[in-house]
Amino acid sequence: xxxxxxxxxxxxxxxxxxxxxxxxxxxxxxxxxxxxxxxxxxxxxxxxxxxxxxxxxxxxxxxxxxxxxxxxxxxxxxxxxxxxxxxxxxxxxxxxxxxxxxxxxxxxxxxxxxxxxxxxxxxxxxxxxxxxxxxxxxxxxxxxxxxxxxxxxxxxxxxxxxxxxxxxxxxxxxxxxxxxxxxxxxxxxxxxxxxxxxxxxxxxxxxxxxxxxxxxxxxxxxxxxxxxxxxxxxxxxxxxxxxxxxxxxxxxxxxxxxxxxxxxxxxxxxxxxxxxxxxxxxxxxxxxxxxxxxxxxxxxxxxxxxxxxxxxxxxxxxxxxxxxxxxxxxxxxxx
Amino acid sequence: xxxxxxxxxxxxxxxxxxxxxxxxxxxxxxxxxxxxxxxxxxxxxxxxxxxxxxxxxxxxxxxxxxxxxxxxxxxxxxxxxxxxxxxxxxxxxxxxxxxxxxxxxxxxxxxxxxxxxxxxxxxxxxxxxxxxxxxxxxxxxxxxxxxxxxxxxxxxxxxxxxxxxxxxxxxxxxxxxxxxxxxxxxxxxxxxxxxxxxxxxxxxxxxxxxxxxxxxxxxxxxxxxxxxxxxxxxxxxxxxxxxxxxxxxxxxxxxxxxxxxxxxxxxxxxxxxxxxxxxxxxxxxxxxxxxxxxxxxxxxxxxxxxxxxxxxxxxxxxxxxxxxxxxxxxxxxxxxxxxxxxxxxxxxxxxxxxxxxxxxxxxxxxxxxxxxxxxxxxxxxxxxxxxxxxxxxxxxxxxxxxxxxxxxxxxxxxxxxxxxxxxxxxxxxxxxxxxxxxxxxxxxxxxxxxxxxxxxxxxxxxxxxxxxxxxxxxxxx
Numbered sequence: 001x002x003x004x005x006x007x008x009x010x011x012x013x014x015x016x017x018x019x020x021x022x023x024x025x026x027x028x029x030x031x032x033x034x035x036x037x038x039x040x041x042x043x044x045x046x047x048x049x050x051x052x053x054x055x056x057x058x059x060x061x062x063x064x065x066x067x068x069x070x071x072x073x074x075x076x077x078x079x080x081x082x083x084x085x086x087x088x089x090x091x092x093x094x095x096x097x098x099x100x101x102x103x104x105x106x107x108x109x110x111x112x113x114x115x116x117x118x119x120x121x122x123x124x125x126x127x128x129x130x131x132x133x134x135x136x137x138x139x140x141x142x143x144x145x146x147x148x149x150x151x152x153x154x155x156x157x158x159x160x161x162x163x164x165x166x167x168x169x170x171x172x173x174x175x176x177x178x179x180x181x182x183x184x185x186x187x188x189x190x191x192x193x194x195x196x197x198x199x200x201x202x203x204x205x206x207x208x209x210x211x212x213x214x215x216x217x218x219x220x221x222x223x224x225x226x227x228x229x230x231x232x233x234x235x236x237x238x239x240x241x242x243x244x245x246x247x248x249x250x251x252x253x254x255x256x257x258x259x260x261x262x263x264x265x266x267x268x269x270x271x272x273x274x275x276x277x278x279x280x281x282x283x284x285x286x287x288x289x290x291x292x293x294x295x296x297x298x299x300x301x302x303x304x305x306x307x308x309x310x311x312x313x314x315x316x317x318x319x320x321x322x323x324x325x326x327x328x329x330x331x332x333x334x335x
Numbered sequence: 336x337x338x339x340x341x342x343x344x345x346x347x348x349x350x351x352x353x354x355x356x357x358x359x360x361x362x363x364x365x366x367x368x369x370x371x372x373x374x375x376x377x378x379x380x381x382x383x384x385x386x387x388x389x390x391x392x393x394x395x396x397x398x399x400x401x402x403x404x405x406x407x408x409x410x411x412x413x414x415x416x417x418x419x420x421x422x423x424x425x426x427x428x429x430x431x432x433x434x435x436x437x438x439x440x441x442x443x444x445x446x447x448x449x450x451x452x453x454x455x456x457x458x459x460x461x462x463x464x465x466x467x468x469x470x471x472x473x474x475x476x477x478x479x480x481x482x483x484x485x486x487x488x489x490x491x492x493x494x495x496x497x498x499x500x501x502x503x504x505x506x507x508x509x510x511x512x513x514x515x516x517x518x519x520x521x522x523x524x525x526x527x528x529x530x531x532x533x534x535x536x537x538x539x540x541x542x543x544x545x546x547x548x549x550x551x552x553x554x555x556x557x558x559x560x561x562x563x564x565x566x567x568x569x570x571x572x573x574x575x576x577x578x579x580x581x582x583x584x585x586x587x588x589x590x591x592x593x594x595x596x597x598x599x600x601x602x603x604x605x606x607x608x609x610x611x612x613x614x615x616x617x618x619x620x621x622x623x624x625x626x627x628x629x630x631x632x633x634x635x636x637x638x639x640x641x642x643x644x645x646x647x648x649x650x651x652x653x654x655x656x657x658x659x660x661x662x663x664x665x666x667x668x669x670x671x672x673x674x675x676x677x678x679x680x681x682x683x684x685x686x687x688x689x690x691x692x693x694x695x696x697x698x699x700x701x702x703x704x705x706x707x708x709x710x711x712x713x714x715x716x717x718x719x720x721x722x723x724x725x726x727x728x729x730x731x732x733x734x735x736x737x738x739x740x741x742x743x744x745x746x747x748x749x750x751x752x753x754x755x756x757x758x759x760x761x762x763x764x765x766x767x768x769x770x771x772x773x774x775x776x777x778x779x780x781x782x783x784x785x786x787x788x789x790x791x792x793x794x795x796x797x798x799x800x801x802x803x804x805x806x807x808x809x810x811x812x
Contacts, residue, residue, distance in 0.1 A: 145383065191387045194394060209386045 023056040026262050030061055031081035033068040033155050033245065034196030035219045039282040040085070046278060047269050051262065059262055067196035068155025075101065075250065082254050082263045085247040087155020087197075088307075089113070090315035092246050101252045115244035116270035117284035120302055121156075121163045123235040124204065124213040124220040131211045135237050136167040139212050140185040147203050147210035148186075149194045151322075151329050155245070156197035158323060160214040162312065163241040165322075166305040170239060174311070184332045205232070216243070217299070221283035242304040413771045415812045417464070427464035432457050432522050433810045434479070440629060441802040449631045449801070455479045456807070457521055459490060471495040473509075490540065499548070505560075506544040508571060512558045512586050513537045513607040515652035515665045516691070522811035523707040525661075525725070526764060527778045528628055531689035531733035535625045536667040537650065538562075538609075539570040541582070556588045556605075564611045564646070567623040567669055567687070579621075582611035582646070601656030601704070609648045615641030617676055625687075625733055627758060628780045629803045634755040634787055635735050637673070640748040643682060644672030654705060659696055661703035666690040673739075678746055685739050685748070691731035698724040713770040723768040727778075733758045740786070743793045751795035755787030776807040 032040060044061040051059045064071065064079070068087035075081045076098040086092050092114075095101040107114045125133050131144050139146050149157040161183065168182035169175070192209060194200045197216055204213035205223050212235075215223070220234045247267050254260040269275045276291040285299055286292045305311070312318045322328045408419045417428035434456040440449035458478035465471050475491040493507025510517055514537030516529055528534065545560025564582035565571050588605030615621035621642030624633040652665035668688040675681045701708055701723050712720025740751045764778035781802050788798035 191383075192390050192394065195398070199394070203390050207386055207390050209383060209390055 023058060026057055026059045026259060028059060028061045028082040028259060028263055028266060029064065029080060030083050030085055030266075031064045031071050031075055031079060032085040033071060033087040034065055034149075034198040035156065035201070035216050035222075036085065036245075037063070037065055037198070038222065039218070039279065039284060042282060043270070043275065043278050046274055047266055050269060050274070051265065057262070059266075061266070065196075065198065067149065067153035067157075067199075069153045070195060075099070080253045080257070081250050082257060082259050083247065083249050083267060085245065085267075087243070087245050088158060088315060089244070089246050090319045091155060092248055093315070095248070095250060099252075101250050102248055103251065106248045107246060110247065110267060111271060112287045113244060114246040114248055115287070116247060116267075116275065117245070117279040117286055119217045119243045119245065119284055120240045120304060121160050121214060121237075121243065122217050122220050122240065122300075122302075123237060124215045124223055125233050125235050126211065127229075127231050127233055129233055129235065133212050133235055136164055136182075136239070137171075139214075140182060140189060142189075144189055144212065145191055145210040146186060146189045146212055146214060147192065147194075147200050148190055148214040149197055149200045153195040154197055154200075156200075156216050156219075156243075159216075159241055159243045161322065161329065162307070162318065163214075163237070163239070163305075166241060166309075166311060167237070167239045169311050180328065180332060183328075187333055217285070218283035221298075236300045236302055239303045239305065242306050244307075413812065422468075424468035425464075425466055427462065430461040430463065430812055431810070432459040432461070434458075434521075434807055435809075436527065436805055436807045438629070439804040440631075441804070449629050449803070456527075459521070461491075469497040471497065500553070501548040501550045502546065503548050504544065504546055508540055508542045511538050511541045511543065511560060511562050511582070511584050511609070512545065512547070513584055513609055513648060513650060514667065515588075515605065515650075515654065516663060519705060520707070522809065523705075525663075525693060525695050525727045525766065526729060526762060527776055527805040527807050528630060528780075530665075530691035530693070530729065530731045531625075531628075531758065531760075532650070532665050532667045532691050532731070533568070534630075535568045535623065535733050536648065536669050536687070536689045537568070538565045538582075539568060541565050541569075541571045543582075545584075552594070554590050554593050556590075557586070559583075559585045564613060566621060566642075567648075567671075568626075569623060579614045580612040582609050584609040588652075598657060599655075601661075602653070603655075603705075604653040605651075607648075607650045607652065611646040612644060613642040613646050615643065617641070621646070622671070622673065625735070625758070627801050628760050628762070628782055629801055632801075634733075634758050634784055634798065635739075635749060636754060637739075637748050638750060638754075639675055639677045640673050641676055642671060643674035645684075646671050656703045656705070659698070659700055659703055661695045661705075662692065663705075664690075664692040673748055675746070675748065681745075681747065683738055683748065685736035687733075687735050687739075689731065689733040691729060693727065693729035693731075695725055695727045698726060707771070708766075708768050709771050710768045714767075722770060723766075725766040725768070727762075727764045727766060729760075729762045729780075731760050731762075741792055750792065751786040752790055752792060753787060755784035755798050757785040759783050772810060772812045774807075774809040774811075776805075776809065778805045779803070780805070 030040060040063045048059045051057060068091045072086060072091035072094045075084060075095055084092055084095060089107060092106065096104050096106065123133055133139055148160045151157040151161050164183050164186050165179050168179035172178035192203050194203055197219060200213060201215065201219050201223055203209050205227060224232050224234060247270065249260065249263045249267060254263045271288065273288065273291060276286040276288040280286045280291055280295040286295065307318060308314055404421050406421050408421065410417050410419065415428050415430045417426065419426040436454045436456050438454055439451045456479055459475050461473065461475040463473040472494045473491050476488050477490045489508060491509055493505055493509040495503060495505040497503045512518060514533050517533040517537050541562040543560055543562030545558050547558035549556050562582045562584060563571055586605060586607035588603060590603040592599040592602055613621035620640065622637045622640060624636040627634050647670045648667060650665055650667040654663040668686055671685050673683050673685055695703055697703055697708065699711060701711055708723050708725065710723035714720060714722035734757045737756060739748045740756065741747045760780055760782040762778055762780035764776060767775045781800055783800050784798035786795045786797060788796045790796035
């Protein structure tokens with residue numbers, strides 16, 4: 001009798017506990033770079049479904065998109081992002097250096113230097129490639145109008161610039177003066193500098209400006225898919241750069257919002273098979289081997305340089321040399 | 336045969352001519368094609384240039400809109416000068432209040448005589464603002480006649496944290512929210528000098544902290560606070576606690592018909608109270624002197640007396656505004672424990688009081704309110720508007736407890752020969768608001784006194800009437 005009473009009591013307490021626990025409604029803010037709208041629209045829906053099935057909680061993820069540098073500055077200035085999914089590691093580093101929002105070793109917290117997917121830079125040209133653009137040399141010719149965003153605000157623009165720089169160095173025996181001249185000619189052919197990659201896509205695709213768009217690979221595929229293969233062509237240059245857009249939780253914000261667990265899970269799910277499938281379907285190169293193999297036919301093979309290669313020496317050195325005020329870009333663009 | 340001879344040359348001739356014609360036409364077509372191609376290329380180039388200009392304009396507009404969200408707003412207007420962040424959360428404002436009076440006294444035969452002349456009544460620059468959208472601050476020094484050599488020269492210095500509309504915390508030096516008229520800004524007063532209630536009973540300013548807020552859709556305002564404590568009508572000018580205990584104050588004010596269409600929408604009634612305890616000494620008696628409306632003379636001063644215990648105030652108060660008419664009325668009583676420092680060391684508890692009722696009428700049709708007047712038309716000497724004109728009238732009285740006065744059989748706390756028991760005043764005036772910032776005023780006030788005009792303890796006589804004509808030029812923003 002005593003045991004029965006105790007058992008009944010235990011059951012009653014458990015029931016009361018479970019009845020009193022209600023599913024939570026959680027909101028996250030993902031501050032991302034410009035071209036990831038479609039990716040995160042698909043991904044957020046998938047993650048919400050996954051999280052609800054796993055925990056019963058409802059997660060609503062709001063996304064903010066803009067030039068990667070601008071987005072990083074916004075977070076430093078107080079925009080309360082639970083997660084930051086930016087275009088390059090240097091922009092994420094600012095969250096530590098300028099505002100101590102994340103630890104210095106943030107990049108080690110997730111696989112592949114916290115880059116769940118990669119991309120590269122290709123050329124998007126008008127159908128039929130009327131200006132006969134095959135490689136970087138062709139786009140610096142007079143009469144070719146190039147669309148690329150502003151490297152001071154856009155992460156994609158910095159990848160574009162560095163890919164051109166790497167090509168110029170390689171084809172001029174690492175002569176930096178020749179590389180400057182090359183990149184100078186490139187920017188002379190740029191009529192409009194948008195603040196972000198999506199803006200440049202709008203300029204090229206919707207406004208019909210320019211002969212070639214230096215684009216994120218995913219943007220190029222997306223534009224071709226949405227406009228139709230009869231409107232644009234993708235030209236793969238002989239050399240490009242491996243772009244590794246990283247992701248991180250913003251520690252000070254998630255601790256304030258008490259969303260650390262779900263924010264961490266949100267980023268980890270990017271590495272899951274479903275997350276990687278979504279990335280691939282949105283034309284980002286997946287890092288999970290099985291998914292990468294499945295989609296390898298979708299992505300052209302390109303000779304890729306990396307930001308850690310000797311000609312660049314990592315993001316800190318590259319940002320300081322090329323993109324800080326008074327750097328190489330400012331010197332070239334001012335001429 | 337002859338036909339054939341003629342035909343062949345004709346045919347050859349035709350072939351030559353038509354061949355030439357065809358060649359000529361082809362050349363024309365070839366030139367046109369080149370021309371068309373050139374024109375086409377030119378059009379495409381121009382089309383691109385137009386598109387580029389359009390896109391640059393679009394980007395510039397986007398950047399301008401984005402920058403606007405970050406660009407501080409500089410303001411210079413009738414409401415003052417200042418800077419504000421684009422999101423409105425950070426704000427600093429520079430204001431000023433200047434009051435230049437000419438005070439005429441018509442009290443011939445009264446000794447000592449009031450002195451007629453110019454008087455800079457208030458010279459107060461103010462810096463106030465808001466941080467993070469909810470932390471208000473204010474700093475106001477005084478460079479006018481109120482400043483003496485011993486005081487800090489600070490009128491207001493406080494922070495007010497508006498956590499929610501119903502829970503706000505204020506700390507620093509500020510008005511202890513007891514008197515209704517005292518809460519009116521110095522730039523919004525209907526009369527050149529406040530009433531006895533404000534000047535002689537309720538505290539002016541003190542150093543302390545309060546919790547206050549608005550509840551029930553702003554229809555009820557409450558405030559509770561603790562302060563260093565000041566004498567009646569006093570101002571904690573040294574910013575130090577010279578009393579022996581703290582003053583505790585509370586107020587509730589109700590505007591039950593606010594924001595309705597009722598005729599009583601402009602009605603407000605309230606009650607305030609404070610409790611303090613002061614043990615004075617010969618250096619710091621803890622007791623006030625009560626001034627006449629002229630502000631230069633005291634009609635009552637304690638003699639050889641110190642505060643010796645409880646110091647409690649209570650004040651019912653209210654106002655009513657309807658169209659161009661306004662009325663404000665308040666009563667304040669202070670219960671003060673006192674003791675003689677000489678002779679019998681007599682102790683007592685005195686109830687001194689003051690009350691006023693004042694009315695205003697805006698002749699030019701503006702709506703009267705507790706706050707300032709915004710003229711419908713500014714004064715323009717070139718044939719424009721006349722500004723706003725307002726008539727004002729007031730009756731007020733300040734009464735000292737009869738137990739304060741020495742009698743023929745007992746020395747008490749003040750002599751009836753030199754101190755008046757009651758001061759009763761009536762005042763009338765006119766205010767001319769040239770615009771929201773500049774105002775001219777004229778008040779006539781006449782005061783009669785009971786006692787304090789000489790004579791003997793047994794047969795004291797009344798102090799002569801005080802008659803004053805004050806005029807003021809006020810600039811405020």
